[in-house]
């Protein structure tokens with residue numbers, strides 16, 4: 091029997107409009123081979139919607155999304171609208187409204203994609219980023235605005251429940267992989283929240299005797315990801331640290347354009363959201379040269395989360411084969427267009 | 442006439458006890474050649490002091506330091522005492538009490554020190570880190586401690602005065618170098634303080650029409666430092682972002698062990714403090730193999746800040762020559778001991 095999934099698609103801004111159609115094409119192709127049918131529901135939300143209506147999405151946007159099995163997002167953000175409006179008007183509210191408290195960011199050496207660092211062994215790590223709280227918050231504000239005495243205050247808010255569930259997810263993931271967990275901290279400089287983070291992570295680890303865990307200061311960890319990326323297995327990090335470390339690790343592995351992410355609601359009570367790590371890249375938008383691999387790989391993560399592990403694996407194998415065969419966009423040393431990469435991925439799916 | 446300087450020396454913990462004497466030896470040697478006399482005042486503060494007296498430094502520690510022309514610090518921190526005690530009991534109070542609001546961290550390709558990244562052109566950048574406020578604060582705390590409902594809150598506090606002075610310092614520095622300034626931000630995720638940071642930086646830049654400035658999101662900037670480190674000239678960053686980016690840039694240039702820093706009070710009303718970027722490295726402490734270059738280079742920055750630019754330049758030339766000649770510690774691919782590196786630097790000072 092055909093498995094049907096209703097997917098909300100927000101291509102969004104910039105290259106989102108190019109890489110999302112490319113990925114949808116690949117997803118339809120692999121779906122067909124596995125008796126899966128995607129019901130794509132395209133939503134024209136984003137910065138154009140903001141310009142027209144003063145909002146990134148309609149007032150009932152979250153209700154609309156709630157009726158879907160998953161959300162497939164391209165990118166949001168444009169040079170002429172402050173990011174605080176575009177991101178806090180769409181991306182971050184979705185992550186929070188649907189309790190997508192896990193942001194999963196695998197980073198791997200890909201065939202034919204050269205790494206900018208000298209690394210003997212292939213990189214194969216996953217960053218588990220806390221996605222709902224921490225340093226990203228709307229709590230805070232300013233006093234003496236516009237004057238020489240102006241002060242801006244920002245509150246980071248960490249809850250035991252929030253840290254516990256991300257630590258638990260990361261430890262379980264590590265247990266099913268190579269058994270190593272690294273916790274990013276800054277308990278020597280950030281006095282209140284980071285020692286708390288360390289404590290909660292330590293408590294959770296008591297339930298995972300087979301996982302070897304260590305905590306590393308985020309500054310040293312950033313340096314170490316450049317020097318020894320192959321040493322890492324699973325890294326658990328706060329919202330901000332996970333953000334920085336995942337871009338960094340993506341670059342170390344050879345391309346931010348290939349890096350995928352899943353914003354997961356693990357209990358499955360709400361839709362999860364799948365989006366590449368890269369942004370809307372206004373500098374190359376509209377030229378058809380954007381790298382669609384990050385979006386396609388995010389699509390594979392969506393397949394996996396929807397229960398189609400075999401289809402996900404087939405799609406990953408296909409894009410790896412396409413990369414290995416030399417069909418690559420400019421950012422990773424090739425000359426192919428976005429559409430050519432998608433076509434090569436489909437071709438490598440086989441009959 | 443001999444220039445005399447009274448220097449407070451806190452070798453501190455771990456390898457601080459090894460690299461500080463090595464650097465003092467080099468500083469004395471270069472001082473002699475420039476009619477400078479250092480009056481070293483050794484203070485046995487640090488974690489042993491904490492174990493004995495429950496404090497990292499005496500109650501009147503800051504008063505003692507105030508009577509000096511500069512502070513020369515090794516490292517603080519040990520595995521068995523929480524960093525919050527060791528760092529907030531010594532390092533951070535000194536930075537704040539003496540309004541050392543600039544943390545200057547030059548990063549350069551050094552002769553004979555291989556970079557772990559493929560980079561065509563040499564790296565020559567300076568990170569100007571805000572050093573007194575921002576994400577590092579003692580404001581905040583916890584509620585429902587120990588319970589499942591526990592919440593930890595941390596306040597980042599940014600003042601217009603604080604951001605303005607670091608931005609101004611960085612812009613002036615850029616004007617005297619290649620004229621490029623990059624401001625690290627996260628105004629798309631951190632809602633209150635980072636848009637404020639951007640505004641204040643923009644206001645300051647109005648006074649520097651010859652400086653080309655751009656702001657980069659800290660996640661993208663971290664990635665870009667791996668891909669194109671040679672593109673950067675001066676980077677201005679908040680306390681936390683500067684911390685992460687400077688370790689990262691040090692690693693990209695080939696060694697954290699070589700990276701120096703100056704905690705400056707630019708008006709010169711209080712002593713400034715000079716310390717390497719690396720920490721106390723308990724894993725290699727006591728073996729005599731620690732890299733002293735970060736400490737020696739920090740000493741050169743101290744010479745420069747004390748008005749001895751020629752002596753500073755001679756010391757830098759000497760350690761570059763020592764490195765080029767192959768006298769290097771293990772962390773940068775050599776076999777030399779800490780003492781051998783110091784001896785080589787002294788030898789390269791010439792007669």
Ligand SMILES: CC(C)[C@H](C(=O)O)[C@@H](O)C(=O)O
Nearest residue numbers: 278279309518528532684718
């Ligand atoms: C030890 C720690 C508190 C300190 C900091 O984060 O400022 C260190 O990493 C540094 O960079 O000087």
Ligand SMILES: CC(C)[C@H](C(=O)O)[C@@H](O)C(=O)O
Nearest residue numbers: 167177181333367629630660
């Ligand atoms: C756009 C921005 C708010 C976002 C984040 O920081 O979470 C992005 O960088 C990401 O990593 O998804």
